[in-house]
Amino acid sequence: MTLRHHSPPPVQMCVAPGSLLGAGAAAVALVGLLALSYWWGFSSAAWWLRGAVAGVWLAAVLWAVRAWRRLPTGVLRWDGQGWLWQPRLRSGEPANEQNFVALTAIRVVFDMQFVLGLHGTVGAKRYFFWLQRSANPGGWDAARRAVYSSALVTPPQAVP
CATH class of the missing domain: 2.30.29 (PH-domain like)
Known part of the structure; x- marks a missing residue:
C-alpha cells in the first residue's frame, strides 16, 4: 500500500x-534598562565601567530596532x-x-x-x-x- x-x-x-515582535523586543529592552538603572544606582563600579555597560545596552537596543525594521x-x-x-x-x-x-x-x-x-x-x-x-x-x-x-x-x- x-x-x-x-x-x-x-x-x-x-x-x-x-507588532507582537516589536512589542516583545521593546519589553526586553525596558527590562534591561530597569536592570541597568538598578545596577547603576547601587553599584560602586567605576564610572567608565557603568558607561561601557550602558553603551553595550544601547548598542543592543539599536541593533534590535534596526533588525526589526529590516525584516x-x-x-x-x-x-x-x-x-x-x-x-x-x-x-x-x-x-x-x-x-x-x-x-x-x-x-x-x-x-x-x-x-x-x-x-x-x-x-x-x-x-x-x-x-x-x-x-x-x-x-x-x-x-x-x-x-x-x-x-x-x-x-x-x-x-x-
Whole structure:
C-alpha cells in the first residue's frame, strides 16, 4: 500500500515585521534598562565601567530596532507546487505574477500557533519571514497547512 501526498491548496500571506515582535523586543529592552538603572544606582563600579555597560545596552537596543525594521515586507505565496516571494513594491507599481520569485527552500524556525517564523532562501539570499495570524485571519489555517505540507514535497532537482 502506498501513501499519497495531497498538496494543500494555493494560499498567500502578507509578511511584515509584526507588532507582537516589536512589542516583545521593546519589553526586553525596558527590562534591561530597569536592570541597568538598578545596577547603576547601587553599584560602586567605576564610572567608565557603568558607561561601557550602558553603551553595550544601547548598542543592543539599536541593533534590535534596526533588525526589526529590516525584516522583509511583502507577500508569501504557496501555489500548490512551491513557495513564491514578492517583496513589497514601490508605491504605484502594479502587483503581477512577474514580481514573484521562487523560493528554493523554506523551513519553520519556530511556531507559536499564532505566529510563524520561517527561513526562506532565494538563490544565495536568505530571508526571515514573520507571519502572524492577525495579518490574514481567514487564511491562517491554510497557510499553516501549506508550510508543513510543503516540507513533504521534494523540490525539483537541477539537471546538469
